[in-house]
Amino acid sequence: MATYGYARVSTTDQDLTIQREALKAAGCEVIREEKISGISRQGRKELETLLEFLRSGDTLVVTRLDRLARSMDDLSSIVRELQSTGVSLRATEQPVDTSTAAGRAFFQMLGVFAEFETNLRKERQMEGIAKAKAKGVYKGRKPSIDVAEVKRLRNEEGKGATEIAKQLGIARTSVYRVLHEI
Structure with a gap:
């Protein structure tokens, strides 16, 4: 029985x-760390390594549940995975210990609130973007494709979409999109 x-x-x-x-x-005894969004499990290599390594009787400790996952689906999935292998989850700043009935109940309540908080944050962000767009401040991402250069390579040098894409380091579909607009 180890504590990770x-x-x-x-x-x-x-x-x-x-x-x-x-x-x-x-x-x-061992602490795995990463600097990555917790909105999904995708790309969280340290978490995946830890989940593969844990064995029956071990305990996984986090400071708060939102460090483990930001959505109730992901959180529930991780806890089900832990429980299926006999691993318990404990949070240092919250009364969560999935080895007890009360801890499991509190875990589920906190998970719901964590997801609610994430959804509120997304809504506020979208409202902020809408206000910025209305004021003409938010322009979105800067274009990453030099449309004039794509057209020049096609019209002046007679290059095809594949050659243009390779030369400019962009996707061939992006070249087709630009050429279709001509």
Whole structure:
């Protein structure tokens, strides 16, 4: 029976020190860390490595449930995976311990609130973008394709879509899209 920790922050400029110290204080022998969004499990290699490594009787410790997942679906999926292998989950800052009935109930309530918070944040972000667009401040992402260069390569040099795509380092479908607009 071993105790493992998992620490996560969403962006590379955020610091993991506080989580790391809390996990060490909780008795974690190994701590896996990553700086990546928790909205989905995709690309979270440290979490996947840890989930594959855990064995029956082990405990996974996080500081808060939102460090493990941001959606109730992902959180439930991870906990089901842990439970199927006999691993319990504990949070240092929340009364969550899936080895007890009360801990499991509290886990589910916190998971719902974490997802609700994420959805509220998305709504506020979309409202902010809509206001910025109305004011003419938000223009979206800058174009990554030089339309004039695509047209020049086609019209002046007679190059095909594949050659243009290779030369400019863009997808061939993007070249076709530009050429279709001519």
